[in-house]
Amino acid sequence: MDAVVIGAGIAGLTAAATLANRNLRTLVLERHNVPGGCASFYQRDGYRFDVGATLAGGFGARGVHRLLNAHLAMDVSCESFEPAMIVHLPDEPVVRYGDRRWLAERLRVFGPAAEPFWRAQERIADLAWDFSMRFPALPADLPGALALARAFRPHHLPLLGTLGRTVASILPVAASQRLRSFVDAQLLITAQGPADRIDLAYGSTALDLAREGTFHLPDGIATIAVALARTVRRTGSAIHYNTSVAAIETARGRVTGVRLEDGSRIAAPRVVSAIPVGNAMTLCPALRRSLQRRVAALPQRWGAFVLYCGLPPNVVPDDLPLHHQVVTSYDRMLGEGNTVFLSFSGSNEARRARNGGRAVTLSTHTDVARWERAYRDDGLAELRSTYTEALLAGLDRVVPGARRRATLIEPADPHTFARYTGRLRGLVGGLPQTPQVATLGALSHHTAVGGLFLCGDTTFPGQSTVGATLSGYNAGRAAAF
Numbered sequence: 067m068d069a070v071v072i073g074a075g076i077a078g079l080t081a082a083a084t085l086a087n088r089n090l091r092t093l094v095l096e097r098h099n100v101p102g103g104c105a106s107f108y109q110r111d112g113y114r115f116d117v118g119a120t121l122a123g124g125f126g127a128r129g130v131h132r133l134l135n136a137h138l139a140m141d142v143s144c145e146s147f148e149p150a151m152i153v154h155l156p157d158e159p160v161v162r163y164g165d166r167r168w169l170a171e172r173l174r175v176f177g178p179a180a181e182p183f184w185r186a187q188e189r190i191a192d193l194a195w196d197f198s199m200r201f202p203a204l205p206a207d208l209p210g211a212l213a214l215a216r217a218f219r220p221h222h223l224p225l226l227g228t229l230g231r232t233v234a235s236i237l238p239v240a241a242s243q244r245l246r247s248f249v250d251a252q253l254l255i256t257a258q259g260p261a262d263r264i265d266l267a268y269g270s271t272a273l274d275l276a277r278e279g280t281f282h283l284p285d286g287i288a289t290i291a292v293a294l295a296r297t298v299r300r301t302g303s304a305i306h307y308n309t310s311v312a313a314i315e316t317a318r319g320r321v322t323g324v325r326l327e328d329g330s331r332i333a334a335p336r337v338v339s340a341i342p343v344g345n346a347m348t349l350c351p352a353l354r355r356s357l358q359r360r361v362a363a364l365p366q367r368w369g370a371f372v373l374y375c376g377l378p379p380n381v382v383p384d385d386l387p388l389h390h391q392v393v394t395s396y397d398r399m400l401g402e403g404n405t406v407f408l409s410f411s412g413s414n415e416a417r418r419a420r421n422g423g424r425a426v427t428l429s430t431h432t433d434v435a436r437w438e439r440a441y442r443d444d445g446l447a448e449l450r451s452t453y454t455e456a457l458l459a460g461l462d463r464v465v466p467g468a469r470r471r472a473t474l475i476e477p478a479d480p481h482t483f484a485r486y487t488g489r490l491r492g493l494v495g496g497l498p499q500t501p502q503v504a505t506l507g508a509l510s511h512h513t514a515v516g517g518l519f520l521c522g523d524t525t526f527p528g529q530s531t532v533g534a535t536l537s538g539y540n541a542g543r544a545a546a547f
C-alpha cells in the first residue's frame with residue numbers, strides 16, 4: 067500500500083480520492099458499514115434519514131465541492147434552491163434568501179441601521195471565498211507556505227485586518243436583540259458559536275451560506291460520500307468497511323502503518339487520519355505527545371441531540387421550504403433545545419420516504435458533559451424525553467400538528483454519535499471557530515510524525531462537508547507530495 071486513510075467520512079474519502087488520483091495505491095479503513103460518517107444516512111421503516119448534515123453548500127460557482135468534483139471527474143447531481151431556509155425567530159419569521167430578495171427581507175426585519183453590518187459581512191465574505199477557491203492550506207512547511215503565498219493576491223490584503231477580531235466587532239453598537247439573536251443562531255449552525263466568539267472572516271463566510279448557494283441532493287447528503295467512495299474504487303484503490311484501526315504505528319519519528327482491532331497490521335509509508343484529532347491522539351502516542359497541550363486548550367464541547375421523524379403523506383405542504391431554524395426564546399441560551407434545525411426530504415423523493423411521506427432530521431446543539439452527567443446519574447431517559455419534547459415543539463412550530471401525525475420518532479444523543487461514528491465523547495460539528503482556532507490558528511494537516519497527516523472537521527478549515535472536503539484535499543495533496 068502507498069497510503070492508508072483512517073475513516074470514510076467526507077474528509078477521508080476526499081483525501082483517498084486525491085491520493086488515488088495521483089496514482090498512489092490507497093486503502094481506506096472504516097469502522098462502520100457505510101461511508102459518510104456524520105454526513106451519512108440510515109434507513110428505517112421505509113424512510114431514509116440524513117444522520118447529521120442535511121444542508122449542502124459548496125456546489126456554487128466558487129464552491130469547493132464543485133471545484134473538486136471537476137478535478138476528480140466526479141458526477142454529483144444536485145439542484146440549487148431558494149430560499150435556503152426560514153429562521154423562525156420568537157416574534158418573526160425571516161426568509162433566508164440567497165438572491166436579491168435578501169436585501170428587502172433584511173431591511174424589513176432588521177431595518178436600515180443594520181445595513182452597514184450586512185454590507186461589511188458580504189465584503190469580507192467575498193474576499194474569503196475568493197481566497198478559499200484557490201485551495202489554501204496552513205503554512206506548516208515550505209510547500210504549505212508556497213501554497214498559501216500562491217493563493218494570496220493583493221486584493222486579499224483587507225483580510226489581514228480581520229485577524230484576531232470577532233463577528234461582534236462589526237455589529238452596530240445598538241444592535242437590536244432580534245439582529246443579535248438571528249446572527250448568533252445562524253452562526254451556531256455554521257461556525258459553532260455566537261457572534262462575540264466567532265472569528266470575523268470565518269463568521270462572515272458562515273453567514274454567507276445562502277448567498278453562495280444551497281443545494282439539494284435528491285438522495286440526501288450521503289450522495290456526496292457515495293460518489294466519493296465510487297471515485298476511490300474507480301481509480302483502483304479500496305475501502306474496507308467494518309474495519310477499525312486500533313493504533314497508528316511509528317518508528318524513529320515516522321509512520322510505519324496501522325494496527326487493526328483484530329491485531330493484524332497494514333504497512334504503509336503514509337497514513338492520513340481522517341478522524342477527529344482527539345481520536346487520532348488516542349491511536350498514536352507520538353502524535354499525543356506533540357499535540358496534547360494544544361488540543362487540551364481547544365474549546366470543544368458540542369454534541370448533538372437529533373430526532374429522526376417519519377411523516378406520512380399530506381402533512382407537510384408541497385411548497386414548504388425544506389430547511390428551517392427555530393429559535394424559541396430570546397432569553398434562553400442557544401442550542402439545548404432552544405434552537406432547533408429541521409430538514410425535510412422533498413415532496414417527491416420516493417427513495418427517502420414511501421408514498422409521498424417525508425423523512426425529517428431535527429437537531430439541536432448540546433453540551434456533551436450534560437449527557438455524561440445524566441449517564442452517571444441514571445438520568446438519560448429523562449434528559450432524552452426533555453429534548454425530544456423541545457424538538458417536537460420546534461416541528462409543530464414549522465408545521466402545526468405534525469408531531470401528532472408522526473409514524474416514527476427516533477432520538478440520537480451524543481452517546482449514539484459516539485457509538486456510530488466513533489467520535490470521542492460524541493463531540494461533533496468540529497470546533498467553535500474562535501479567532502484562536504479559525505484560519506491561521508487552526509490545526510494543520512501536517513504533524514510532527516513523518517508521513518502522518520490529519521484531516522477532518524477538527525482541522526483547518528473546520529466543520530461542514532465543505533470544510534471536511536478542503537481539509538481532505540489538503541491532506542491528500544500533501545501526503546502525495
Ligand SMILES: Cc1cc2nc3c(=O)[nH]c(=O)nc-3n(C[C@H](O)[C@H](O)[C@H](O)COP(=O)(O)OP(=O)(O)OC[C@H]3O[C@@H](n4cnc5c(N)ncnc54)[C@H](O)[C@@H]3O)c2cc1C
Nearest residue numbers: 073075076077097103104118119120121311522523530531
Ligand atoms: C447533527 C449534525 C448536523 C450537521 N449539519 C450539517 C449541515 O447541515 N451541513 C454541513 O455541511 N455540515 C453539517 N454537519 C457537519 C458535518 O457533518 C461534519 O463536519 C462532516 O461531515 C465531518 O466529516 P469528517 O470526515 O471530518 O468526520 P466524520 O464524518 O466523523 O467521519 C469520520 C469517519 O471515521 C470513522 N472512524 C472513526 N474512528 C475510526 C477508526 N478507529 N477506524 C476506522 N474508522 C474510524 C467513522 O466511522 C466515520 O465514518 C452536521 C453535523 C452534525 C453532527
